[in-house]
Amino acid sequence: MELEKETDGKLDAERQTEAIMEREVKNQTEEESVEKDPESDTRTEEVKRERKTEPVRVCVSGSTPLLWRSADLRLVRERMGIVGTLVGSLARQPRQNCRLGRPLQLQLEEARLLKDTGRAVLVKGAESECDDDKMNVEVEENYTKHLQHSYEEQGRLALEEKKRVLERVMTERLRDEALTDQPIRERLSSLKSSFSFPRSAMMVQLCTARARLGYAPDERDWLVTDWPLPRDNKQEVRYRVYQDLRQQGYYITSAGKFGGDYLIYPGDPLRFHAHFIAVCVPIKSESPISDFLCLARLGANVKKTILLCSPSETESEGVIYTSIQWSGMV
Amino acid sequence: MERVGGSAEESGDVAETEGSGAGASGTEGDIPGNWILQHHKYRELMALDVGDTAQVYAAFLVYLDLLEERRWQEVTSRGSAELQLVYLEGRESESQPRQLIVPLPGQRSLSHQGVRSLLSQPGSDGAPSPSLLLAAVAPDSTLAYYRFSRGFVVPEPPDSIQALECGRERRKRRRL
Numbered sequence: 001m002e003l004e005k006e007t008d009g010k011l012d013a014e015r016q017t018e019a020i021m022e023r024e025v026k027n028q029t030e031e032e033s034v035e036k037d038p039e040s041d042t043r044t045e046e047v048k049r050e051r052k053t054e055p056v057r058v059c060v061s062g063s064t065p066l067l068w069r070s071a072d073l074r075l076v077r078e079r080m081g082i083v084g085t086l087v088g089s090l091a092r093q094p095r096q097n098c099r100l101g102r103p104l105q106l107q108l109e110e111a112r113l114l115k116d117t118g119r120a121v122l123v124k125g126a127e128s129e130c131d132d133d134k135m136n137v138e139v140e141e142n143y144t145k146h147l148q149h150s151y152e153e154q155g156r157l158a159l160e161e162k163k164r165v166l167e168r169v170m171t172e173r174l175r176d177e178a179l180t181d182q183p184i185r186e187r188l189s190s191l192k193s194s195f196s197f198p199r200s201a202m203m204v205q206l207c208t209a210r211a212r213l214g215y216a217p218d219e220r221d222w223l224v225t226d227w228p229l230p231r232d233n234k235q236e237v238r239y240r241v242y243q244d245l246r247q248q249g250y251y252i253t254s255a256g257k258f259g260g261d262y263l264i265y266p267g268d269p270l271r272f273h274a275h276f277i278a279v280c281v282p283i284k285s286e287s288p289i290s291d292f293l294c295l296a297r298l299g300a301n302v303k304k305t306i307l308l309c310s311p312s313e314t315e316s317e318g319v320i321y322t323s324i325q326w327s328g329m330v
Numbered sequence: 331m332e333r334v335g336g337s338a339e340e341s342g343d344v345a346e347t348e349g350s351g352a353g354a355s356g357t358e359g360d361i362p363g364n365w366i367l368q369h370h371k372y373r374e375l376m377a378l379d380v381g382d383t384a385q386v387y388a389a390f391l392v393y394l395d396l397l398e399e400r401r402w403q404e405v406t407s408r409g410s411a412e413l414q415l416v417y418l419e420g421r422e423s424e425s426q427p428r429q430l431i432v433p434l435p436g437q438r439s440l441s442h443q444g445v446r447s448l449l450s451q452p453g454s455d456g457a458p459s460p461s462l463l464l465a466a467v468a469p470d471s472t473l474a475y476y477r478f479s480r481g482f483v484v485p486e487p488p489d490s491i492q493a494l495e496c497g498r499e500r501r502k503r504r505r506l
Binding site for chain 1: 400434437440441443444463464478482486487488
């Protein structure tokens with residue numbers, strides 16, 4: 001009996017996933033029909049094809065799914081409405097946690113949705129690029145070339161700057177008629193030959209941003225794991241609710257601060273306040289009325305409606321939602 | 331808010347001795363100690379023969395609260411055999427529509443499915459109402475009301491936005 005229920009649940013989940021993918025494809029085709037720039041038509045098409053096929057790379061560390069690349073973060077937020085949480089510290093602002101940087105930590109439901117819709121590929125430690133020696137040499141050569149190019153460019157700019165300074169001094173001297181500008185002219189004419197830009201004066205950019213876990217390869221191999229598997233009924237319930245809400249177009253983040261499961265926004269969280277606190281419960285599980293009282297009061301305090309969400313046992317109904325509000329009768 | 335005396339357990343005990351006449355003679359003049367049991371409305375609710383004593387008692391307390399304290403209009407009671415409980419209907423004032431009120435003892439447990447079955451109860455006009463008021467009655471007779479509605483009910487905007495809108499309105503009025 002339980003096995004049957006499980007498979008039914010999985011079928012529902014698959015159908016939901018298909019619905020989400022259909023919506024995405026529809027969005028993409030709509031976008032394509034709107035953009036009609038004649039000049040860069042082929043270029044945008046290529047970019048779009050790339051975007052369509054290029055999956056995001058998810059790295060699972062322990063049981064935590066992470067996204068490292070900023071392009072991936074942007075793509076999942078703009079295309080799929082997956083918000084996640086930034087958990088990395090910023091190189092220039094380390095001792096604070098108001099503003100955090102990459103990686104983006106995904107909820108288990110978000111990672112599962114990415115995996116089920118085929119939009120993500122798992123990155124395992126062993127596949128990292130820099131373990132390959134040939135690639136290493138190529139990367140090193142490119143870097144040295146880049147440094148050399150930067151050096152030449154900076155030298156040229158320094159020379160121009162020096163010339164400008166000398167010219168300015170010359171014009172000032174001309175105004176001040178007592179002095180002669182002869183030595184300056186001489187310097188200016190011999191500038192190009194006498195100018196030298198020492199290598200030690202060159203500015204070099206040091207990248208502090210990370211593109212993956214910063215551990216040694218063997219530690220990384222130990223940390224990096226496979227896709228997290230759903231463990232219990234509670235996670236299944238949460239995932240069904242997440243899928244349904246995402247399909248309806250709501251943006252969803254974690255509601256740990258509010259004692260619920262999800263915070264529901266009508267649009268991107270940067271633009272809107274949350275409207276609902278979603279609490280996912282199996283439809284038949286009983287809780288004491290005092291629990292509903294707690295939730296209702298909490299919702300009233302933070303000006304959000306509590307949403308009780310339960311996946312229905314019959315396929316046709318999807319997920320059932322009930323709003324709880326404090327009545328305000330004092 | 332006045333607290334109606336006695337707890338659910340007490341009334342249960344007293345109910346067993348109901349047959350023994352008028353009960354304790356009043357500490358408050360000629361009002362008997364078990365006046366609740368002799369109240370006509372309470373007897374009416376018991377006569378509906380649905381729900382246990384605790385739920386009927388809870389319904390009675392809510393009934394008194396709505397009528398006496400909050401002065402609601404047209405408060406009527408109904409019994410539901412399928413849900414085995416007594417519920418009330420009433421309107422807050424002349425202009426408000428009729429609402430469903432479900433009184434429940436606070437120690438009860440409820441599932442989401444149970445809430446939905448409460449919501450599916452037909453109102454006086456025959457159609458199920460989109461929302462209901464759940465009145466939770468604590469053992470000390472404190473009442474707490476909260477509203478369950480079907481679907482998504484958007485909350486009021488936060489204070490900052492309300493203040494902004496108020497400000498806009500005031501400025502408009504000044505201009506006019």
